[in-house]
Amino acid sequence: MTEYVIRFLVGGVVVSAFALLGDVLRPKSFAGLFGAAPSVALATLGIAIYQHGESGAATQTLSMMAGALALAVYSVVVCQLLIRARMRALPATLLSIVVWLIAAFGFWTLAGGQA
Amino acid sequence: MSAPIRISPSSLREGRWYEYVVRFALGGAATVFTGLISSLYGASVGGLFLALPAIFCASATLIEKHEIRRKREAGLAGERRGEEAAALDAAGASLGTLGMLAFAGVFWLLIERSVAYAFVGASLAWLCVSVVAWFVRRKLRFVRRPERNSGPAISRSR
Numbered sequence: 001m002t003e004y005v006i007r008f009l010v011g012g013v014v015v016s017a018f019a020l021l022g023d024v025l026r027p028k029s030f031a032g033l034f035g036a037a038p039s040v041a042l043a044t045l046g047i048a049i050y051q052h053g054e055s056g057a058a059t060q061t062l063s064m065m066a067g068a069l070a071l072a073v074y075s076v077v078v079c080q081l082l083i084r085a086r087m088r089a090l091p092a093t094l095l096s097i098v099v100w101l102i103a104a105f106g107f108w109t110l111a112g113g114q115a
Numbered sequence: 116m117s118a119p120i121r122i123s124p125s126s127l128r129e130g131r132w133y134e135y136v137v138r139f140a141l142g143g144a145a146t147v148f149t150g151l152i153s154s155l156y157g158a159s160v161g162g163l164f165l166a167l168p169a170i171f172c173a174s175a176t177l178i179e180k181h182e183i184r185r186k187r188e189a190g191l192a193g194e195r196r197g198e199e200a201a202a203l204d205a206a207g208a209s210l211g212t213l214g215m216l217a218f219a220g221v222f223w224l225l226i227e228r229s230v231a232y233a234f235v236g237a238s239l240a241w242l243c244v245s246v247v248a249w250f251v252r253r254k255l256r257f258v259r260r261p262e263r264n265s266g267p268a269i270s271r272s273r
């Protein structure tokens with residue numbers, strides 16, 4: 001239980017710090033870089049090293065590459081839904097999570113990922 | 116050309132206190148969720164979720180909301196402008212994923228040598244690759260614009 005409380009607090013602080021940076025930076029396209037900041041990774045990898053050692057964290061970062069590629073697909077899809085389909089931000093970003101999941105597991109399988 | 120990147124602390128005043136609480140809670144929840152996935156399905160599946168766009172939903176929605184509020188205060192309907200602002204943020208995030216890839220690659224390369232080097236090296240790689248990608252895209256846009264504007268008027272109108 002303590003582990004999850006620590007995860008929650010560390011994750012909240014790191015993510016909020018990157019989000020605040022994104023808030024104050026202009027132009028908006030530059031601030032958007034912080035939307036793809038490895039904030040959850042920074043909060044998680046330290047705990048992963050403590051629990052599973054360096055090799056566990058290395059395995060996680062290998063899979064993270066597939067997740068990052070899927071995030072690129074996700075961002076492009078969100079951009080198109082907002083500009084071409086004129087969707088609002090909340091439905092566009094939530095619907096596209098399905099695209100992220102398919103792309104992430106697709107890239108991960110292509111790279112020979114195994115649970 | 117003037118400095119393209121600037122800091123606008125006044126933007127912080129646009130946010131409501133509960134919006135910061137929501138982001139903190141979402142960040143914490145995403146980190147807990149990643150941990151749960153790792154313990155249930157292993158580190159390899161859990162690693163995928165290190166790039167989960169959970170926070171992006173909240174950020175894009177807030178950007179849209181702030182833009183709409185700003186336009187409404189000026190007596191205009193700001194829905195379209197709000198969507199465009201969120202789309203710009205998404206375009207920036209798509210470039211940022213290159214930085215995230217660099218982060219994961221450098222971390223993976225350095226972790227067996229030193230934990231500290233892995234964190235510092237990967238964070239620097241993220242920052243450098245993201246910023247360079249943004250500048251390259253900006254430069255390409257500036258190069259393409261004059262080309263579009265040159266040439267006969269008939270071809271420009273197509």
